[in-house]
Amino acid sequence: MDELPRRVYGAFADDPTPRRGHVYRELFGGPLDGLLVDVTGWTETERATGAALRTDIGQYGPGGRAVYAPRLEDARVWEWQDDAC
Known part of the structure; x- marks a missing residue:
């Protein structure tokens, strides 16, 4: 099956x-x-910090954000931490 x-x-x-x-x-x-x-184009510090990304499908609905941070064992994967408004 094709991915x-x-x-x-x-x-x-x-x-x-x-x-x-x-x-x-x-x-x-x-x-x-x-x-x-x-x-x-992000700095190493920004990449190491993660981000709060806008999403309409999180806990706070439209205008809310999903907070993601790099995994300790593999910073190429950002794990969800929480939702924020």
């Missing part, structure tokens, strides 16, 4: 696939589970 292409958080619906030459982190758990977030 479906990965989708990028915040990408346009007409082409949500990863772009060559970009750097991504995989989101694990929470409302954005399975998506990739494009961290191209």
Whole structure:
């Protein structure tokens, strides 16, 4: 069975696939589970911190955020921490 292409958080619906030459982190758990977030151009400090990403499907609905932070054992994967408003 062929694997479906990965989708990028915040990408346009007409082409949500990863772009060559970009750097991504995989989101694990929470409302954005399975998506990739494009961290191209982020500083090492920003990448090491994680992010609070807007989402309408989290605990707080439209305008809410899902908080993700790098895994200790593999910083390429960001694990869901909590939802925030």
